[in-house]
Amino acid sequence: MNAVPTLVHTSRNLSGHDSVAGLPHDDSIIRLQDVHRTFGTDRGACTALRAITLDIPRGDLIAVVGPSGSGKTSLLNIMGGIDKPSRGSVRVENQDLMTMGEARLSDLRLRRIGFVFQDARLIPVLTVAESVEFPLLFRSEISSVERKRKVSRVLERVGLADKHESAGNALRRRGL
Numbered sequence: 307m308n309a310v311p312t313l314v315h316t317s318r319n320l321s322g323h324d325s326v327a328g329l330p331h332d333d334s335i336i337r338l339q340d341v342h343r344t345f346g347t348d349r350g351a352c353t354a355l356r357a358i359t360l361d362i363p364r365g366d367l368i369a370v371v372g373p374s375g376s377g378k379t380s381l382l383n384i385m386g387g388i389d390k391p392s393r394g395s396v397r398v399e400n401q402d403l404m405t406m407g408e409a410r411l412s413d414l415r416l417r418r419i420g421f422v423f424q425d426a427r428l429i430p431v432l433t434v435a436e437s438v439e440f441p442l443l444f445r446s447e448i449s450s451v452e453r454k455r456k457v458s459r460v461l462e463r464v465g466l467a468d469k470h471e472s473a474g475n476a477l478r479r480r481g482l
Contacts, residue, residue: 335399337361339394341381355380384396
C-alpha cells in the first residue's frame with residue numbers, strides 16, 4: 307500500500323496554548339511508537355500501517371486524512387483500543403494499551419475515548435437524547451439526575467434542542 311494516513315495538526319490546542327514540540331512524555335494524550343498493522347499472513351498479507359510513530363499532546367486537535375485504504379480506520383481503531391497493532395507500542399494517557407486486558411480496555415473506552423463512526427451506528431428507535439444518554443447508563447457512579455443534566459447540556463451545546471425526535475430522523479433531517 308503506497309498511501310498513508312496523514313495527521314493534520316492545529317497550531318493551537320483546545321486549551322488555547324500554543325503546541326510545543328518536545329513536550330514531556332506525560333503530557334501526551336496518545337503516543338504510538340513504531341506501530342505496524344498487518345492483516346492476513348504470508349502471501350495474503352495486507353499491510354495497513356507501517357512504522358507509525360506519533361505523539362499527540364493533551365488538548366491538541368488533529369484530523370486523520372487520506373485516501374480510501376490508506377489505514378485511517380486502522381490507525382483510529384488502534385489509538386482507541388478497539389484493535390491491537392501487529393507490533394509496536396500504544397499509550398493513551400500514559401497507559402500501555404498492549405498490556406491491558408479487555409475489561410480495562412472497555413473501561414478506558416467507556417470513560418476516556420469517544421468515537422463518531424462514519425455510518426453513525428445509532429439505534430434508530432431511540433431519541434437523540436436517549437442515544438446520547440446510552441453510554442452513560444454503563445457509568446454506575448453517575449446518578450439518573452446527573453445523567454439527564456449531562457445529556458441536556460451536551461444537546462444544547464450542539465444545537466439539538468429537538469430531543470424527542472428519533473436519532474435516525476434527526477441525522478437525516480440535518481444531512482449528517
